Amino acid sequence: MRDPKTYHNYCDLAGQMDREVLSYIKDLVSLDDKEHVLDVGCGPGINTYRNMTTFLPKGSTVTGVDISSEMVEFAEKHYSSPSMKFIKLDITDSNLWPTWRKEEFSKVFSFFTLHRVLNQRKAYENMYNLLKPGGEIITVTPIEDGLDILAPFLARLPKYAKYAD
Numbered sequence: 725m726r727d728p729k730t731y732h733n734y735c736d737l738a739g740q741m742d743r744e745v746l747s748y749i750k751d752l753v754s755l756d757d758k759e760h761v762l763d764v765g766c767g768p769g770i771n772t773y774r775n776m777t778t779f780l781p782k783g784s785t786v787t788g789v790d791i792s793s794e795m796v797e798f799a800e801k802h803y804s805s806p807s808m809k810f811i812k813l814d815i816t817d818s819n820l821w822p823t824w825r826k827e828e829f830s831k832v833f834s835f836f837t838l839h840r841v842l843n844q845r846k847a848y849e850n851m852y853n854l855l856k857p858g859g860e861i862i863t864v865t866p867i868e869d870g871l872d873i874l875a876p877f878l879a880r881l882p883k884y885a886k887y888a889d
């Protein structure tokens with residue numbers, strides 16, 4: 725999904741599932757007054773904004789990152805604030821340092837993103853290194869993507885064959 729406007733219009737279900745998980749784990753996560761959070765795969769920013777404003781203490785700051793410039797530009801335009809910013813980042817990048825600082829974030833969140841990342845080992849390694857000692861990583865990752873099941877069938881239809889690779 726590369727078009728931020730389209731995803732923005734249809735990502736409410738993902739957001740609802742994010743917040744359901746967050747409310748379920750709320751008592752298991754230790755939250756300080758001022759959390760410093762990284763949201764990996766922030767997309768157009770709407771769910772970063774909604775999830776974080778419902779879940780985090782008011783003094784917290786959030787940095788949303790996404791591999792897509794279009795998503796980051798959209799998020800920055802619509803959802804940035806003194807406590808929320810958006811930056812382009814490929815979480816599987818092997819050269820994060822020194823552009824990024826190790827042990828910077830108290831929490832790393834990632835919703836509906838890591839199942840789409842090929843080099844998951846590198847993604848988790850980077851998230852771990854960006855995390856302060858004692859911090860927590862919270863991810864919502866579908867184990868099986870409905871689209872992966874449907875895709876081979878859709879690819880056989882002339883209408884959709886051109887999108888198959």
Ligand SMILES: C[S@@+](CC[C@H](N)C(=O)[O-])C[C@H]1O[C@@H](n2cnc3c(N)ncnc32)[C@H](O)[C@@H]1O
Nearest residue numbers: 738765766767771790791792814815835836837
């Ligand atoms: C399905 S969207 C999820 C957006 C948002 N987290 C939500 O719950 O609505 C997945 C996002 O992950 C981003 N993404 C995919 N691979 C990535 C990577 N290697 N590093 C950072 N972001 C990535 C995509 O560009 C896309 O915006």
